[in-house]
Amino acid sequence: MKPPQFEYQRALTIEEAIAARAANDNTAILAGGQSLLPTLNFRLGAPDSLIDISRIPSLSQIEITDSEVKIGAMVRQRQVEIHDEINQANPLLRETLAHVAHLVIRNRGTVVGSLAHADAAAELPSVLLTCDGRVEVVGPNGARSIAADEFFRFHLTTALKPDELVTAACFPVLAPGTGWAFGEIARRRGDYAIAGVCVVLSVDSNGNCTSASLGACGIGSRPIRLHGAEKILVGSRLDEDAIAAAGDAAREAVETPDDTQASQAYRQQVLATLVRRNVVRAAARAGAPA
Amino acid sequence: MSKKIRSAAPKAATDSTAEISLTINGEAITREVSTRRLLSDFLRHELGLTGTHVGCEHGVCGCCTVIIDGWAGRSCLTLAVQADGADIRTVESLAADDGTLHAVQQAFHECHALQCGFCTPGFLMSLVNYFERTPSPDLSEDGIRSVLAGNLCRCTGYQNIVAAVRRAAELLNVEGAKS
Structure with a gap:
C-alpha cells in the first residue's frame, strides 16, 4: 500500500512538462493525484517518473465563452462544482460532480484528471461525451483538439500519446431552453455507480423533441452514447410510451458482463430505469408539457 | 551457501x-x-x-x-x-493550548459520536473544513449524511455523528441550526 519508486519532476511550464514527457515513454502526469495515487499505492502502475503540473499557472484557468466552458488541467472538481458562472453555462457539471467520489476527494481531484484517467465507470467522461465536448492537448509538435468521441478508447485508455499533456477540457455551453440531467445508481454514496446516465435534449414549441443526446458510464469499456434511445426520442412528444421505449432500447448498450456489483441483466434494468428518470427530468427542465 | x-x-x-x-x-x-x-x-x-x-x-x-x-x-x-x-x-491544531476543545470536538464529546476513535480525526478535519467553507451548510439528515459519506466509522452507526454535526452547527452559531 505504498507507491513504488519513481523520479519526481516538477514542471513549471507546459514546455517543461512536454520535454519531460518526451524524454521517457513511461511517465505519468500528477495533477490532483486522486486517481493516480491509489493506482500507485496499489502498485497497479509503475511509471519511471511523475511529472507534477500543479505549479504551472496557466493550467488553473477557467474561461467561459459564448460557446464553451474551458477548464484548465489544474482546476479542482470542487472549484467547478461551486462556480456559479459555470453552473449557468453548463449546469450538468454541478449536478454530475455531486456524484463524483466524496467532497474531500473533489477538493483535490481535477476535472481534467478524471477525463485523462478515463475510468469507464467515471461520471465526467460520460458528460463530456454526451455534450460533444473536447479536450485540448499539447505535445512536442504543438497543440491539438480531440473530440470526446475520439478521446475515450477503452478502460483507462485514451487517444493521448505518451509525450502529450491534456491542458484543458471544453464543455459546450447549453443553449437556453435545453433540458439536461445526470443521475446514477450506486450501492453507496461516492462509489463508482452500477450505471449513470447523462441526458441533453431540446423541445420545440409544440412539445416535440428536436434533439436528444444520451450517454452512460459504468456499462462498458468506455463511456457509451445511447444512440438507440436517442433515435426513439427525437421527433417524439416525450410521452410515457416514447420514454419507456427509449429506456428499453438502451438495454442493448450494456457491454459489461456479470461482475461482483451486478449481473448484466440487473445493470440493463438499472440503465433503462435511469434513462426513463433522467429523460423525464431533462424534459421538465426543457419546458416540455408533463 | x-x-x-x-x-x-x-x-x-x-x-x-x-x-x-x-x-x-x-x-x-x-x-x-x-x-x-x-x-x-x-x-x-x-x-x-x-x-x-x-x-x-x-x-x-x-x-x-x-x-x-x-x-x-x-x-x-x-x-x-x-x-x-x-x-x-x-x-x-484543533484544541486550544489550554485544552479547550474546538466546537466540532466538543460536539463529538457531548453527543458520544465516537467509540474506538480511530476514524475520529478524519471526521473532525472534514467537518471543520466543511463548516469553514460552507456559509449555509445543509443540516437536513440527507445533507449531513452526504458530507459524512467520505468518512467511514465501523463502531457507532453514524446516528450520534449526525447528531454531533447538528450540535457543532449550534456551537458555531450557524444560521438555521436549532438552539
Whole structure:
C-alpha cells in the first residue's frame, strides 16, 4: 500500500512538462493525484517518473465563452462544482460532480484528471461525451483538439500519446431552453455507480423533441452514447410510451458482463430505469408539457 | 551457501529524495523526504504527528484527512513533495493550548459520536473544513449524511455523528441550526 519508486519532476511550464514527457515513454502526469495515487499505492502502475503540473499557472484557468466552458488541467472538481458562472453555462457539471467520489476527494481531484484517467465507470467522461465536448492537448509538435468521441478508447485508455499533456477540457455551453440531467445508481454514496446516465435534449414549441443526446458510464469499456434511445426520442412528444421505449432500447448498450456489483441483466434494468428518470427530468427542465 | 539465505539488507534506501519546506499547524519546517513518501506517513513517521490516522491508503476511509492550503484533503493520496510550500493543519491544531476543545470536538464529546476513535480525526478535519467553507451548510439528515459519506466509522452507526454535526452547527452559531 505504498507507491513504488519513481523520479519526481516538477514542471513549471507546459514546455517543461512536454520535454519531460518526451524524454521517457513511461511517465505519468500528477495533477490532483486522486486517481493516480491509489493506482500507485496499489502498485497497479509503475511509471519511471511523475511529472507534477500543479505549479504551472496557466493550467488553473477557467474561461467561459459564448460557446464553451474551458477548464484548465489544474482546476479542482470542487472549484467547478461551486462556480456559479459555470453552473449557468453548463449546469450538468454541478449536478454530475455531486456524484463524483466524496467532497474531500473533489477538493483535490481535477476535472481534467478524471477525463485523462478515463475510468469507464467515471461520471465526467460520460458528460463530456454526451455534450460533444473536447479536450485540448499539447505535445512536442504543438497543440491539438480531440473530440470526446475520439478521446475515450477503452478502460483507462485514451487517444493521448505518451509525450502529450491534456491542458484543458471544453464543455459546450447549453443553449437556453435545453433540458439536461445526470443521475446514477450506486450501492453507496461516492462509489463508482452500477450505471449513470447523462441526458441533453431540446423541445420545440409544440412539445416535440428536436434533439436528444444520451450517454452512460459504468456499462462498458468506455463511456457509451445511447444512440438507440436517442433515435426513439427525437421527433417524439416525450410521452410515457416514447420514454419507456427509449429506456428499453438502451438495454442493448450494456457491454459489461456479470461482475461482483451486478449481473448484466440487473445493470440493463438499472440503465433503462435511469434513462426513463433522467429523460423525464431533462424534459421538465426543457419546458416540455408533463 | 544455501540459496535460501538472502543478501544483506541495503544500508540506505535507493529512493530519490527532495527537500521540502512547509508550515504544519503554524510551525515552519524543512525536511529531506523520499519523493514517494505519502504525506500521511510523513506526518506520522517523520514528524510524530500521530493524530492523523491511516486506514485504507486509497482514499476511501477518510481517517487520514487533513487541511491542505485551506481545503480538506486525503493525506494518503498526497505525496509529501506535493505539499512543498503548503500550509497544513492536522487534528493536533484543533484544541486550544489550554485544552479547550474546538466546537466540532466538543460536539463529538457531548453527543458520544465516537467509540474506538480511530476514524475520529478524519471526521473532525472534514467537518471543520466543511463548516469553514460552507456559509449555509445543509443540516437536513440527507445533507449531513452526504458530507459524512467520505468518512467511514465501523463502531457507532453514524446516528450520534449526525447528531454531533447538528450540535457543532449550534456551537458555531450557524444560521438555521436549532438552539
